[in-house]
Every structure is written in structure tokens, then in C-alpha cells.
Amino acid sequence: MKIASGYTLVTIAGENVVVPLGDKNVGLKSLVSLNDTGAFLWRMLERETTRDELLAAMLDEYETDAAQARADIETFAAKLQALNILE
Amino acid sequence: MLSLSIAGLSVDFAYADVRFFEKRLSKYTGPSAVQPDLLLSTTLKDPLIPPEGAIVKTIDQVRIFRDSDGRLCRCRDYDGELVLVKVSTEDYSRTDLLLSPKLTGTGFTLADYEYVNTGGAFADRLLVLGGAVLHGSAVAIDGQGIVFSANSGIGKSTHTALWASQFGSRVVIVNDDKPAIRFVAGHPMVCGTPWSGKSDLNENMSVPLRAIVFLDRGKENRIRRMGTRDSIFRLMSQIYRAYYDENLGLLTTGIIERLVKGVPIYLLQCNISTEAVEFVYRYLISEGVITQ
Numbered sequence: 482m483k484i485a486s487g488y489t490l491v492t493i494a495g496e497n498v499v500v501p502l503g504d505k506n507v508g509l510k511s512l513v514s515l516n517d518t519g520a521f522l523w524r525m526l527e528r529e530t531t532r533d534e535l536l537a538a539m540l541d542e543y544e545t546d547a548a549q550a551r552a553d554i555e556t557f558a559a560k561l562q563a564l565n566i567l568e
Numbered sequence: 569m570l571s572l573s574i575a576g577l578s579v580d581f582a583y584a585d586v587r588f589f590e591k592r593l594s595k596y597t598g599p600s601a602v603q604p605d606l607l608l609s610t611t612l613k614d615p616l617i618p619p620e621g622a623i624v625k626t627i628d629q630v631r632i633f634r635d636s637d638g639r640l641c642r643c644r645d646y647d648g649e650l651v652l653v654k655v656s657t658e659d660y661s662r663t664d665l666l667l668s669p670k671l672t673g674t675g676f677t678l679a680d681y682e683y684v685n686t687g688g689a690f691a692d693r694l695l696v697l698g699g700a701v702l703h704g705s706a707v708a709i710d711g712q713g714i715v716f717s718a719n720s721g722i723g724k725s726t727h728t729a730l731w732a733s734q735f736g737s738r739v740v741i742v743n744d745d746k747p748a749i750r751f752v753a754g755h756p757m758v759c760g761t762p763w764s765g766k767s768d769l770n771e772n773m774s775v776p777l778r779a780i781v782f783l784d785r786g787k788e789n790r791i792r793r794m795g796t797r798d799s800i801f802r803l804m805s806q807i808y809r810a811y812y813d814e815n816l817g818l819l820t821t822g823i824i825e826r827l828v829k830g831v832p833i834y835l836l837q838c839n840i841s842t843e844a845v846e847f848v849y850r851y852l853i854s855e856g857v858i859t860q
Contacts, residue, residue, distance in 0.1 A: 487814070491821045494796050494828045500804070500821055502814035504627040512801035 482558065483529045485568045490515065490523045499523075499566065513564065518543065522557050526567070532558075573598030574690065575748035575759035576774065577605040577697065581686070584610040584667070588679040592762040595772040606693045607662040610682050614668050616650045618643060632812050642812060646674055654685055660696050660816075663689035687746065687763035691808040695816050699750040700823040701808040702780070706747035706758045707731050708740045709849070712858045713758035713775040715747055716836075717806045718783035723840055725767065727783060730845045744769035746808070749777060749823070756831050779832050779857045781848065782806075786837030789847040793855075799833040800824055832857050 489500050497520040499513040515523060518539075525538055532554060539550040561567035572579040572593060578601035583589040621635035633641040635655075644652040651668040665685050667678055691701040704717030705724040709731065716724045725744050732739045742758055745765025750757050756777040764770035782794070782802045794802070803824045810816040827833070832855065838844035852858045 489818065491818070493800050493821055493825045496796050496800060498797075498800055498821075500817070502817040504625070504811050512797070512804060514797055514800075 482526065482531075482567055484523065484526045484561075485566050488566050490520060492520075497523075513560075513566070518553060519557055522554065571598055571600040571604070572596040573772070574761050575694065575699065575750055576752070577690075577694065579606045579608060579690070580604045582609040583682065583686070584612050585679040585682050588683070589762075592768065592770075595760075595770075596762055605661065605697065606690065608665075608686050608689055609663075610665045610667065610686065612669060612678065613666050614670065616653050616666055616668050618650055619653060619655065627811055630812070640813065646670060652681065652685075654689075656689065656692065660689065660692040663692070665689070683763065687761075688808070688810075690748075690761065690763065691746075692810055692813075692816060694748055694750075695808075695810075695819045695823070698823075699748055700820060701746050701761075701763075702749055702803075703746060703806040703808070704780075705744045706742040706760075708742050708758075708773070708775040709735060709858065710738050711775050713742060713777045714852070714858070715749075715758055715777065715780045716783050717780060717802070719805075722783050722785060724783055725765075725769075726840055727838070727844065730840070730842055731849075734842050734845045735849075740771055740773065741769040742771055742773060742775065749827070750774070751826060756827065777831055779834060779852055780827065781834045781836050784835065784837045785839070787839060788837070789839065789841075789844045790837045791834050791848060791851050794833045794835050796828055798835070799828050802833070802835075803827060 487503050491498055491500050497515040525535055535554050536550055569580055569582045572581055574596050619633055619635055619641040621633035624632045624634055631643045635641055638658045640656045642654040643650060649670055651671045653666040656663040667681055671678060671681055702715055702717060704715040705728040706715045707728050716727055718724050728741055742760045743764045744767045746763050748759040748761050750759055757774045758777040759774040760771040762770060807820050809820050853860055
């Protein structure tokens with residue numbers, strides 16, 4: 482899976498904000514902001530990445546167990562998929 | 569060709585609709601610059617010749633091209649015919665607008681199209697130069713700038729009209745719909761431009777921007793300072809952001825960051841009344857944002 486084109490993550494005044502660009506900006510209805518873990522996953526997903534690769538990166542970066550990391554990844558992916566930001 | 573000074577930008581503007589623009593631009597005439605910040609031209613032509621280039625994308629009936637000189641071309645058809653061509657250089661320092669008289673079939677006048685598209689060209693260039701156009705009604709009270717921003721129809725202009733009637737000559741409507749924001753020596757300024765929406769309420773002036781107030785309708789008057797996240801979202805909704813150029817879209821994020829860090833931003837729920845005006849005025853004084 483991968484972040485859909487037309488979206489980018491920027492840090493504005495300390496907030497990690499998903500910014501729709503170009504035509505994705507038309508009819509902007511809501512703003513997505515991410516915590517540091519979400520921003521980490523976003524950076525990974527800027528290129529095609531599997532769930533297993535995300536899990537391995539999470540376990541490498543954070544002091545967490547596999548079950549919690551998997552749950553975090555699924556929550557994150559579901560949030561972006563609901564907004565059509567993930568393809 | 570008219571030489572103008574708008575929000576500190578030198579603009580050379582060859583307009584088509586003399587009757588509409590002569591009045592609107594009269595306050596902004598300025599000295600001719602050797603190399604203006606922005607060159608704007610409108611030409612009426614029939615038929616229009618489509619520009620050559622690789623199509624980048626089509627958005628809402630607008631075809632977007634890049635020509636061999638790197639210029640961004642936007643084309644719009646109506647009733648199967650090309651009726652609008654807008655060509656901008658890569659840095660938006662020059663925009664040429666070609667309009668077909670057949671555009672009037674859409675229900676809008678040619679002046680409407682010229683007004684909207686030249687305003688957009690100004691906003692694009694301003695972004696490249698480090699400023700932005702914010703959708704709102706801007707007032708200066710005793711030389712202190714406040715922008716009241718909201719979606720259309722909420723009552724921005726009605727609210728600022730009440731400021732003008734409440735405070736008389738102490739208040740000037742800087743721009744009733746699309747004020748320009750610039751940073752001068754690092755300080756945010758709000759500036760008048762001729763693109764002020766339905767009204768002619770705009771002045772060729774720049775004043776320090778003391779506050780941005782987002783308006784919501786409410787039965788009672790309430791105001792609070794907004795947090796960073798909400799401020800970013802509101803600004804992103806109301807700052808002019810080009811749909812046709814992702815790089816311009818990115819530039820707005822830098823402006824938003826400067827505004828969030830440098831300007832107090834509030835959310836006001838209010839009714840349409842002079843009490844609401846007095847309420848905001850007193851509150852901003854108590855916050856130390858403006859002085860009496």
C-alpha cells in the first residue's frame with residue numbers, strides 16, 4: 482500500500498498535517514493531523530510498503546510489542562483508507 | 569496598459585472591461601516599474617486558438633497544459649467551443665487571459681470572468697512572493713488590522729459594516745472580501761486590493777495585522793483563542809489555494825505557519841448586532857491585541 486498522489490505531510494507549527502494539493506484541495510472538508518507514530522508510518526508509505534515492512538519498521542523504531550504495533554498499523558491504515566488517502 | 573501598485577506589488581494591467589476596472593483600479597495607480605512584479609492582460613477574441621502542449625490533467629471542465637516554454641495553460645470549453653484560455657509563466661509573473669464573447673452564455677458577464685481570473689492571477693503571484701490572499705472582510709480600526717474570515721454567507725461583510733457604523737471614521741474597510749496578507753520586515757500586514765467581491769469596499773492601504781477572527785453564527789456572542797490545529801484547518805480552508813499547481817499549494821503551508829506563529833487567531837460565535845461588535849472590540853483590547 483502507498484499514500485495516494487496529491488497528498489503530502491507537512492509540519493506546521495509543530496503539527497503534522499496532511500495537506501491535499503492540487504485538485505485534491507477542491508472541496509476540502511476536514512483536516513487530518515497525525516501524531517509522531519502516524520507521521521512515521523506516513524513517511525514509510527510515501528513509497529509502496531507492505532504491512533510486514535511497516536511492522537518491522539515499527540518494532541525497530543519504537544519500544545512496543547508486535548500485537549500493539551499491528552493494531553496501530555491497522556488503525557492508521559483504516560483511517561487513511563476511509564479518506565481515500567491510501568491506495 | 570495601466571501601471572498599478574497593489575499590496576506593494578507593481579502590476580501592469582491591460583484590462584478589457586474599461587467601465588468595470590477603471591473605477592476599481594483608480595485608487596491603485598502607481599509609477600511604472602521597469603520590471604513589474606506582475607504583468608496582467610486580458611484580450612477578447614473569437615475564435616480562441618487552443619495552446620499547444622502536453623495536457624497535465626483535467627479538473628472541473630478545465631484542461632491544464634504545460635507548453636514548450638513551461639507556461640501553465642488553462643482552457644475551458646462551453647457548448648463545445650473553447651471560450652477561456654489563461655496562460656501563466658512558471659513564476660506567475662505574467663498571466664495572459666483570453667476570453668471569448670461566447671462565455672456570456674454561461675450566465676456570467678465577461679467582466680465577471682475577467683475579475684475572477686485576474687484576481688486569481690494576483691493571488692498566485694503574491695504566493696510566489698511570500699504573501700497570500702485570505703478570504704475575509706478586513707477592517708482597520710485606528711490603523712490596526714483585523715480580518716474576519718468565514719465561508720461565504722456567514723455574515724463577514726455585515727459584521728464589518730457594523731464596525732464601520734459603530735466607530736465611524738476610526739474604521740476603514742481595507743478589503744471586504746479578499747485582503748492580501750504580506751510580511752514586511754517579518755511583520756504581518758493586511759493590505760487592500762481591488763478584488764473585494766460584490767462590493768467596492770477596498771482601500772489602497774496596508775496596516776499591521778493584529779488578529780484573524782473566524783466567524784461562526786451563534787445566538788450568543790462568544791469568542792475564544794483557537795489552538796494550532798484548528799487555526800491551521802480554518803486558514804487552509806480560507807486562504808486562496810490554487811487547484812492547478814501543487815507547488816503553489818505547498819507555498820500556502822509556509823504562510824499558514826507564519827500566521828499561526830505570528831498572529832493571534834480567534835473563533836467568534838456571534839449574532840448580527842452592534843453588541844457583537846462591541847463585544848469583540850472589548851475582548852481584543854483585554855487580550856492586548858489592539859489598543860483603544
